[in-house]
Amino acid sequence: MRELERRFFTPVDGLLIAVLLVGTGLLWWRDGRAASHGRAGYRVFVAGHPERERFFPAPSPTPITIEGVLGPSVIEWDAAGRVRIASSPCPTRLCILTGWVEAPHGTCCAPNGVGVECLTTDRSLDGVTR
Numbered sequence: 001m002r003e004l005e006r007r008f009f010t011p012v013d014g015l016l017i018a019v020l021l022v023g024t025g026l027l028w029w030r031d032g033r034a035a036s037h038g039r040a041g042y043r044v045f046v047a048g049h050p051e052r053e054r055f056f057p058a059p060s061p062t063p064i065t066i067e068g069v070l071g072p073s074v075i076e077w078d079a080a081g082r083v084r085i086a087s088s089p090c091p092t093r094l095c096i097l098t099g100w101v102e103a104p105h106g107t108c109c110a111p112n113g114v115g116v117e118c119l120t121t122d123r124s125l126d127g128v129t130r
Helices: 011-036 094-098
Strands: 041-046 049-056 064-067 072-077 083-087 106-109 114-119
Touching: 041 064, 049 064, 072 114, 083 094, 083 106, 083 114, 094 106
Parallel strands: none
Antiparallel strands: 041 049, 041 114, 064 072, 072 083, 106 114
């Protein structure tokens, strides 16, 4: 009868749970530290081309042009700090039709590989669902 008896919780299970708890705690701690010591601003990038990435700590007073995969994209800011892709050589122009976005959101032109990420150090909720 002893050989049919099976333990529900083995020492290896306990070790696995401990490792997962410690790992989750470290990731949570690291994420909180990164958010509190992060920098706010705007990251403009071209996918696959890290050398073209640019960071703006504040909205640029004039539109900027960044060379994407298909050609140049123009990015502009308004007085409220919102950002949009004003022109791009993509075929559908969905990036232009998206319009203005603000932190913590971003926008991109997928065919051209150009993106704008609005960075914030604010840890408050950006949306609530019911």
